[in-house]
Amino acid sequence: MKSERPTRGNGRGALFVHPQEESEHTIMTQKAIFYHAGCPVCVSAEQGLAQALNPAAYDVEIVHLGEAPGRIAEAEAAGVQSVPALVLGGRPYHINFGATLADVKGAA
Amino acid sequence: MKSERPTRGNGRGALFVHPQEESEHTIMTQKAIFYHAGCPVCVSAEQGLAQALNPAAYDVEIVHLGEAPGRIAEAEAAGVQSVPALVLGGRPYHINFGATLADVKGAA
Numbered sequence: 389m390k391s392e393r394p395t396r397g398n399g400r401g402a403l404f405v406h407p408q409e410e411s412e413h414t415i416m417t418q419k420a421i422f423y424h425a426g427c428p429v430c431v432s433a434e435q436g437l438a439q440a441l442n443p444a445a446y447d448v449e450i451v452h453l454g455e456a457p458g459r460i461a462e463a464e465a466a467g468v469q470s471v472p473a474l475v476l477g478g479r480p481y482h483i484n485f486g487a488t489l490a491d492v493k494g495a496a
Numbered sequence: 497m498k499s500e501r502p503t504r505g506n507g508r509g510a511l512f513v514h515p516q517e518e519s520e521h522t523i524m525t526q527k528a529i530f531y532h533a534g535c536p537v538c539v540s541a542e543q544g545l546a547q548a549l550n551p552a553a554y555d556v557e558i559v560h561l562g563e564a565p566g567r568i569a570e571a572e573a574a575g576v577q578s579v580p581a582l583v584l585g586g587r588p589y590h591i592n593f594g595a596t597l598a599d600v601k602g603a604a
Contacts, residue, residue, distance in 0.1 A: 420548070437582070437589050440528070442550045476544050483589050 420446040423463045424472040425454045425495070429486035433472040437483055446476070453492045460493060528554040531571045532580040533562045533603070537594035541580040545591055554584070561600045568601060 422438040424430035434450060441448055453460055453471060463473070467480035470488045474481045530546040532538035542558060549556055561568050561579060571581070575588040578596045582589045 432587065433589060436584050436587055440550055440554060440584055441548050442552075444550075446548060474545070476548055479540065479544055481541060481545050481591050482593075483591060485590075 427486040535594040
């Protein structure tokens with residue numbers, strides 16, 4: 389059987405990382421998900437509030453439920469009832485009011 | 497007439513400041529005001545969202561309208577209709593729903 393070891397180098401260079409730094413980063417930032425449906429209220433909340441979060445503490449993901457209807461169930465499970473909404477630390481924060489999740493489902 | 501000049505030193509030490517640094521700070525941070533009324537929804541939003549804002553960009557002031565009813569008019573002028581609410585860049589973002597401003601006025 390032929391060895392799959394690379395012909396040059398010992399491959400150890402790839403192991404020369406700083407796991408400490410990586411884990412600190414993982415511990416310090418937590419996931420924040422901003423759910424919206426592209427409505428004007430949503431755009432305002434995204435630009436005003438979602439982008440105002442502390443980048444050192446939160447890794448913000450923007451999810452357009454009209455374009456990604458497959459993620460509606462996940463938003464509902466987190467307690468989201470209307471958009472725009474921000475889920476931080478597993479808790480839903482509804483920001484102003486754009487549309488209900490039922491409306492988004494109907495449109496999707 | 498007696499001179500009021502200090503008897504020691506020339507007073508110039510006090511002028512030795514860094515105006516550049518001070519103005520940069522003023523330009524970079526803007527005021528964010530979180531209005532609440534002490535309700536459970538308000539406390540959750542304060543801990544979850546108001547404290548999640550980027551400290552490099554926002555100087556967050558927390559205002560309890562039940563204890564500072566004199567600031568209800570200011571909140572109304574910014575478009576706040578219910579608490580908890582966050583005013584960022586002059587725009588109101590109502591976060592979930594604790595109480596209407598009318599309720600807060602009635603209780604204050």
